[in-house]
Amino acid sequence: MPKPSDSDDTRIKRSTFLKGLIGLAIAGGTGKFLYDRYNTLAHVPVRLLGPSMDFGHMVRDGSLKLDPNAPVSKKVKVLIIGGGIAGLSAGWWLKKEGIEDFMLLELEGKTGGNSASGENRVSAYPRGAHYIPLANAESTYVRMLFQELGIIETVDATGIATYNDLYLCHDPEERLFKDGSFQEGLVPNRGLRPEEKAEIERFFKVIVDYRNRRGSDGKPAFAIPLDLSSRDEEFLALDKMSMEQWLKQNNFSARPLLWYVDYCTRDDYGAKPADVSAWAGIHYFAGRRGRAANAEQNAVVTWPQGNGFVVQKLTEKLASHITTDACVFHIESKADAVRTAYIDRKSRKTFLIEADHLIFACPRFILPRVLKQDASKKSIDLDYVKEVVYPPWMVANITLRSLPPARGIARAWDNVCYLSDSLGYVVATHQNISTRLSSPTVITYYYPLADRRPDNGRMALYRADPEDWKESIVEDLMRMHPTIDRYIESIELWPWGHGMVSPGLGYIWGDTRQKLLQDLDRIVFAHSDMSGISNFEESQYRGVEAAIKVKAQLS
Amino acid sequence: MTWALLITAFVISTCGLIYELIAGTVASYLLGDSVTQFSTIIGVYLFFMGVGSFLSKYVEKNIILTFVQVELLVGLVGGSSATILFFMFEYVENFRILLYSLVGIIGVLIGIEIPLLMRILKGQLEFKDLVSKVFTFDYVGALLASLVFPLVLVPYLGLVRSSFLFGIFNVLVAIWTLHLFRKEIPWLNSMRTIAFTLVVGLTLGFAFSEKLVKMAETTSYHEHIIYSKSSPYQRIVITGGKRFKLFLNGNLQFNSQDEYRYHEALIHPALGSLPEAKKVLILGGGDGMAAREILKYPQVESITLVDLDPALTNLFSKQKLFIELNQDSLNSPRVKVINKDAFVWLRHCKQKFDLVVVDFPDPSNFSLGKLYTDTFYRQVKKVVNPDSLVVIQSTSPYFARNSFWCVVSTLESVGFKTIPYHAYVPSFGDWGYIIAWEGGASDSAGFQFGHHYPSGLKYVSKDSVASMLDFPADMKPSVREVNKLNNQSLVHLFEAEWDEYAETF
Known part of the structure; x- marks a missing residue:
């Protein structure tokens, strides 16, 4: 077989050169067309707001x-x-x-503090705190306010409250994206080994036990507000160790459980279990004893603007006093x-x-x-x-044409991705009652910078370009929704240099x-x-x- | 030259494996049971690669030309394979035959490629080098494909676009080969033209694959589509010719052939018992059919129709075909159309109505499920008088009996008294409705049907209503739950019950 050889045309012919040039131009043009068509994210506007600095x-x-x-x-x-x-x-x-x-x-x-909220043409949305659990019996001020604002409608003779069901979080409340699909609830239950399952059950048994315990002073072991908790040394000793140490001491080592606890301490305290006291870590689970006549025990109340709802109501009452x-x-x-x-x-x-x-x-x-x-x-x-x-946080409100599809159970209010550094997102329009099947919405994405010291976190928070934040947030969300980039209309970033106390x-x-x-x-x-x-x-x-x-x- | 051809080996093996993975994934999406799909597809594919290798020995002349032709064919078939599979799923009687034929064809072509390539290279390398190098590149390509596919292609490009992309790569290999051997290939120009046409075609497919997928969606209606529109709220599709069907988001709302049964049964048992009814409220029902039935009662002075979607109410008040069907009810001076969310509108409503007709789509998802909750019915209660009636379409008591009785329990939980009944609508099956009323404490006698029907009804009569009230044992519930916003029992029941039927049929 004769070898093809270049020897007789080492000099590029003029026509070949021109053809090559045209070919390159066409390729370049097509490339640009395709890039623009598919890099939808580049056009998404991102605004950096946040508390005034x-x-x-x-x-x-x-x-x-x-x-x-x-x-x-x-x-x-x-x-x-x-x-x-x-x-x-x-x-x-x-x-x-x-x-x-x-x-x-x-x-x-605007008033609000950590319960700040915003609003655009699609919906009101939270920029910080976004729900309140059912009030415990001892949380008397909360119950008083709830009754005044109509969040609690009636209280029966035994003290059990009936909540306004428009405010109780609608079902489905929470879902977790794990192993390629959404499951119901945030406690991992898909693809667990039997021993992992058993450990998660044991953990919740310990929690329920703490929830029902009272100290020798007759006070609950974990109360809300926490100053009403028992001062028994047995419980207070928990404050001297970290949640991580406590887990180790009690032989909890299943990865799905450790992830769940890690998620919870980041969610409530913006910090990892190693940096959170075990007393606080357990309080998160064992403190809630609120009950309602018309909801399950772990229910919460929420609004499109999160706790901004309560802020607005209180602000209306105090309007003449506020500057x-x-x-x-x-x-x-x-x-x-x-x-x-x-x-x-x-x-x-x-x-x-x-x-x-x-x-x-x-x-x-x-x-x-x-x-x-x-x-x-x-x-x-x-x-x-x-x-x-006060650990730093990034809260992003993302306006979507509609909620993007995902595998697994239907969309919930709170949506979390297993092993993600973020806490996932809540859906502002979840409490709407509407005949429309898919409509524009706003999701609020929470990201505590819990993996570093707060000052370093604050530096990272402010130093990063909004465009970089946009990219990393969308990348994280794409684990749950691979096509979400095509649904995004705009992104609002709300960095909290000093977030909630930890x-x-x-x-x-x-x-x-x-x-x-x-x-x-x-x-x-x-x-x-x-x-x-x-x-x-x-x-x-x-x-x-x-x-x-x-x-x-x-x- | 040698290197160029070795890189070719690398590219074609990557492409080959990608097609295999695409076929496996599409099959798992469409047919389920991914283990079976993947293992059968891998088996069939490898077997046909063997067939291809066997056949390669019959290629004796023009090896390079054949190689180029095979590349072009792989590019065409493989590149469009995902699209073909998605599209044909609706049309083909036995999808598996199509699937395995396609996998087989690609397998044969890929199987021919490597032996041909080795023969092209044989003059340039020693045999042991040849075998070692070609297979090295082949296997490295396979590794790359198997990593890139799940990590990059599926999440970022999707299946349809990935397959077009790799089709393009195959054709580019052909073009490159044509260039390398331009001196010795016959029909060089025609081969080039074909190759460039293919590149353009596949690129267009890549760029517009989103539209292609959408087209594939609309093929799932069995009849000719005569109207389709995506409003901000829903997708409205009307199919048929003389007789037509309305679909909202793919769910059948009515069939013009038997909708009279559905709408007569919805309106007349209740309204025929209200000779004094003056004000009627319809929630949903933007097609105007329920309004048509209500307008048959001269005592009714006003009908307020609250339907979210102006696209739907406009269609049924302006288009000739639909006006004929609803007898121009939406343009009647007695009818007032309000395009608002029913729940939001109800909360601000200060009026009272003698009859409220609740005609929403079935509670097939959590958004719609909210419109069947105790909270919603409490709002309905605010707009009725003690002697008013409410009638609710509430899915099939045969296919979804617990769902049907869940609506009954929910109405009763907010203090309504209820009369459930059902009618046979051929397009839907046995369909359920509930009449509800508030009643006073003294209202112990219960509800009595008045049977004051207008003339000309084709389905509802005193006798037919009597038969609607009988619920045989197979329509009785096994559980009774109240549907609340914070438990959405109805949607959970509804999903479970209809899934059961989807599986049996």
Whole structure:
């Protein structure tokens, strides 16, 4: 067979060259056409929002100063700083007690704090907290508020509540993507070995046992709010070890179970089991004893905007007392009053408020930045504040043309992917009742940066390009929905530099929290960091308790 | 040159394995039981590769030309294999014959390739080198294919596009071979033309495969499609000619031949008992058929029809064919059409109605299931008087008896009294309805049918209604559950019951 040889046409002919050029051009054009057609993600707009950092950082740097001769703009009996659940609850309680002479200052343009929410033309959606479990018997303030807002409709003679079924999370509530398909519920149950199954059952037996235990003081081992829990040493000892150690000590080693616990501590505390106290880890499971006449025990209430629903209701009640866009930069505790200065973020004007009492309803790390100590007196040591950990989070709200298909059971409210670093997503339109089968929706994607130290996490959170976030989030979602990129209309990123408080080893029953619980002259504190567990019940409890304290001092 | 041909071996073995994997995956999707599908397909495929290798010895002249022709054929058949399988699934009586023939053809062609390639190379390498190199590339290609397929191709491109893509690769190999041997191949230009045409065709297939898949979807209707539209809420499809059928999201809503049975049974037993009824509410029913039946009662002054989808109500108030069927009911001055979500509308409704007709699609998913919950019926209760009636279409008490009785229990759980009944509609089977009313404490006598029917009914009469009330043993429930938003019992029951029938038929 003769070999084909190039020897006689080593010089490229003009026509060949031109043909080659045309061929390249066509190939390039086609390539570009195909790339644009299929790289739908490149066109998806992504917006980076989040809590305002400009003023926050100005406060931190101390660049805002109060003119010593500034006149007092207003005098009130009580000033509340912070419009999250704690601050709003304090205001709610004061109003219930007939105290009208109070003011609430909120840094952002809208109240909400960690229960912030947003809205677009498709739906309202949460940017943080998004559900509340059925209230325990001992969670009296929660039950009171629920009845006032119509979340609980009636309570029978035995104390069992009937909830508004529009607010109870509709079925299907949760699903887990594992081994290529969605299963019902978040506890892994597909493809388990018998010993793994047995271990998961044993784990829940231990939990149910803790749930029903009471200490020698007659209090439940794990209560909500947690300050009502038993102080028996047997239970408090759990706070001195990590959840990871506790699992090891109790011979829990099945990977699906360890994943599930890991998911739960990241979900509630933004941290891995190694960084969370075992007391807090168990509290997550064993604390909930809420019951309803018309729902199962593990039910929750939720709304399209998440806990933003409760924020809106409370804000409506307190509207005349609330000042938004108010950046507090100066707090001075005098013998007869507390002087607070804030700058209006819009007009840039400074106001000075003199209050008989101050309820400080912000995360405590803010305090050293704003509290101006009297140089003539012995200064108060605020170093304990550094011990409080607020892990960073990324929350993304993704607007979809409709929910993309996936294998396994039908779409649920909460959708989680096994072994993913994220917590999956919740569907904002899940509670809608509609004849439409597929419609645009917003999903809220939660990602705690739990695998690194909080400061490093915060750096990573802000340093990454929004486009990179978009890519990594979509990539993660594609594990559950391979075609989701073709359904995305827009993405809103909401980074939380300081998210919910995280209960590290010894935090809940140790010294640091004791220091957080103490008042400072005329300043009373209200925030879930005083509990070490950040949820609606704790925040509300701290707010109401602060209001009760202030009321007692007023009269 | 030698290297070029070895790379060719690599590419064709990758393509070959990809086609095999595509056939296996498509078969598991369409036929289920992936273990059986994959193992039979691998077996058939390997066997036919053997057949191909055997046949290769009969190629004596023009080895290179034959090689190119085989490549082009593999590109065409393999490249379009996923599309062919998806498309033909609806048309072919015995899908497996098509499946295995296709796998067989690809197998034979791939089986011919490697021996031919070795013969092309034999002048350039020693035998031991030849065998070692060709097979090395062959097996490495197979490894690549088996990794790329599940990790990249299926999630990112999908089956249809992947198969087109590898078809293109095969044809490119042919083009390259043509170029390498351009001096010794006969019919060079015609082969080139064919090859380039194939590249263009396969590229178009790749680019528009989404549309192709959609087309495949519409072929699942057995009759000619005369109208189809995707509204923001649902896919409306109408098939047929003189007699036609309406499908919403692929589910049959009515067949013009026997819809009168369904709609007479829905309206007349209730409305024939309400000689004083003035105000009627229809939830759903955007086709205007229920309204047509109600308009036969002169005492009815107004009908409010709440249907989400304007595309549907427009179709049935403007198109001649459909106006003839619903007797232009939607344009009647007595009918007011509101395009809103029924639940949202009910919550803000301040009026009261004498009759409420609830005519939603079956609770086949969790969105629709919410419209059959106690919460929904509590809203319905707010818009009726103590002596008003409500009638609800509630799936088949024969095919889904627990689902049917679940709707009854749910209505009763919110304080409605109920009369379940059923009628035979040939297109649907035995179909169930429930009349519900609030009744006062003194209302112990129960409900009495009035039988004040308009003239000209073809199905409902005093006698036929009497027979509708009888539920034989095979329509009695085995469980009674209340459907709530937070348990969606009805959807779970409904899925289980219809699945059972889908399996038996």
